[in-house]
Amino acid sequence: MAGILARIALAASLSTPPVEPAAPTSFAADAAQAGDVPVRPIADPLGDLPVDRAAPAPSASPLPEGVVPDVANPSTPREPAPRWEWLGNPIAPRTRGATSPKRHTPHRFLPLPSLRSQPAVGLMLGASLNYAYRRRDDQPNQIYAFVEARVSLRRVQQHGFLVRLRDLLGRREIFEFGTTGTIDPVFPYFGIANNHNLHGQDLLGRFFQTKLSTVGGSFNFQHPLWTFKPLGPGPVGTLRSLSGVGYYVDRITPYAGTLFALERAPDAGSTRRGMLRLGLTWDRRDNEWSPRNGAFHDVTVETAGPWTGSTHAWGRMQASLRHYWQLGVPSLVLAHRLTYDGLWGDAPFVPLGEFGGLMTSDGLGGTATGRGWLRRRYIGKQKALASVELRFEPVEFKVGKHRLGLGLKGYVDLGMVAQRVVDLPLHLHVSGGPGLLIVWDRFAVIRLDGGFSRETRGFYLMTEHAF
Numbered sequence: 001m002a003g004i005l006a007r008i009a010l011a012a013s014l015s016t017p018p019v020e021p022a023a024p025t026s027f028a029a030d031a032a033q034a035g036d037v038p039v040r041p042i043a044d045p046l047g048d049l050p051v052d053r054a055a056p057a058p059s060a061s062p063l064p065e066g067v068v069p070d071v072a073n074p075s076t077p078r079e080p081a082p083r084w085e086w087l088g089n090p091i092a093p094r095t096r097g098a099t100s101p102k103r104h105t106p107h108r109f110l111p112l113p114s115l116r117s118q119p120a121v122g123l124m125l126g127a128s129l130n131y132a133y134r135r136r137d138d139q140p141n142q143i144y145a146f147v148e149a150r151v152s153l154r155r156v157q158q159h160g161f162l163v164r165l166r167d168l169l170g171r172r173e174i175f176e177f178g179t180t181g182t183i184d185p186v187f188p189y190f191g192i193a194n195n196h197n198l199h200g201q202d203l204l205g206r207f208f209q210t211k212l213s214t215v216g217g218s219f220n221f222q223h224p225l226w227t228f229k230p231l232g233p234g235p236v237g238t239l240r241s242l243s244g245v246g247y248y249v250d251r252i253t254p255y256a257g258t259l260f261a262l263e264r265a266p267d268a269g270s271t272r273r274g275m276l277r278l279g280l281t282w283d284r285r286d287n288e289w290s291p292r293n294g295a296f297h298d299v300t301v302e303t304a305g306p307w308t309g310s311t312h313a314w315g316r317m318q319a320s321l322r323h324y325w326q327l328g329v330p331s332l333v334l335a336h337r338l339t340y341d342g343l344w345g346d347a348p349f350v351p352l353g354e355f356g357g358l359m360t361s362d363g364l365g366g367t368a369t370g371r372g373w374l375r376r377r378y379i380g381k382q383k384a385l386a387s388v389e390l391r392f393e394p395v396e397f398k399v400g401k402h403r404l405g406l407g408l409k410g411y412v413d414l415g416m417v418a419q420r421v422v423d424l425p426l427h428l429h430v431s432g433g434p435g436l437l438i439v440w441d442r443f444a445v446i447r448l449d450g451g452f453s454r455e456t457r458g459f460y461l462m463t464e465h466a467f
Contacts, residue, residue, distance in 0.1 A: 112129075116150065117460065118459075119375075124158070141166065143163075144162075145161070145162065147160075173222060173224055175220075177220070185211045187209065188377070195378065208259055219244055220242060220277070234293065241278075254268050274304055293325070311348070313345050323335070332391075334391075341382075355385065371460055373431055374455070381419050382419065383415070386413075388412050392407050407436070413432060433452045
């Protein structure tokens with residue numbers, strides 16, 4: 001009987017599993033028990049017992065660093081919000097409570113009061129409407145257009161519009177056309193290649209003035225020939241061929257007893273300037289209106305005569321080299337320009353005081369060339385200019401949804417004018433001074449320059465860089 005009872009007790013002990021101490025638990029282990037995460041035994045840090053801990057499952061398609069998965073659709077990763085999203089387009093719509101990145105609009109409209117000033121013209125008041133289509137801030141404007149009208153306190157009127165279309169055909173080509181109209185009752189004339197020092201004379205008096213009215217327009221096409229893509233960071237460069245036409249009508253009405261009436265009386269009346277233009281351009285700027293890196297060069301040749309509807313047979317050769325360098329930081333930029341303009345043949349009066357090319361400007365003397373000298377102080381068939389500017393924009397902050405940069409500058413302009421090329425080095429005209437900058441979204445620039453020369457001094461208020 002005792003043997004039978006012993007056998008029953010032994011069988012019962014074998015059928016009941018032994019009770020073991022409970023292993024430490026964790027959220028990972030609980031999830032593993034639920035079948036979500038596989039577990040593998042790893043040694044306990046104290047070396048006593050093996051402990052089951054959750055091990056992360058290998059991902060079939062790991063997401064790049066910084067990419068956040070979409071909770072609503074786990075299979076589709078959501079792109080991270082740009083780090084500098086707050087620097088986006090100022091007129092982009094603001095989405096409240098959204099988790100996806102804000103969408104940018106490439107359109108930029110900027111109506112502005114048109115304010116300009118220089119000593120020989122006075123304060124100019126007017127208005128302008130600027131439009132730009134640019135997909136990214138580090139790309140050129142694909143479409144740019146502006147219309148402007150202004151009049152000065154000395155009754156100088158300037159009106160016109162410009163349209164520039166870039167890369168519409170996907171080949172980095174540029175179409176540009178525009179018109180201009182000017183009424184200038186104080187148009188200056190100081191003589192042809194007059195390099196004498198006129199300090200102390202009334203250079204703003206009637207003796208050095210005539211009346212000029214000009215109306216006309218131009219069309220240019222730049223066809224891409226070669227594109228340079230740098231290996232590292234930097235703007236893309238494009239070499240383009242240039243072809244264009246221009247047609248202007250000048251009407252000159254001299255005042256009695258003035259220097260123009262004494263020296264250039266045959267130029268009075270109407271003059272037609274029909275021109276054909278060919279050339280090359282090289283553009284490697286990182287921004288069209290406020291460049292901080294790259295270069296912009298153009299070389300053009302123009303011809304005019306009865307075959308182009310011109311009253312004079314003449315021609316022009318022009319070359320401009322512009323460079324922009326960042327000096328350690330993006331806010332410090334060194335800008336440099338070299339320009340040559342040479343005329344031949346029976347050149348009419350107005351081109352004698354111009355630097356031609358893509359961007360025609362007064363010279364030598366005025367808001368862009370020879371600041372500190374009066375407008376068109378030195379004119380002649382041969383002109384050369386060198387300019388250096390140091391631009392510093394240490395402050396940039398937001399105004400509403402816009403970026404506003406404030407800066408300082410210093411510049412020096414060196415110019416030479418003569419009737420013959422061999423005489424250019426005989427007379428060097430130096431001017432320069434400090435300036436202030438306001439840069440709005442790297443789309444519009446307002447500059448106030450103080451210019452000083454041996455004859456005059458003055459302040460220049462303009463809505464773009466000198467170059």
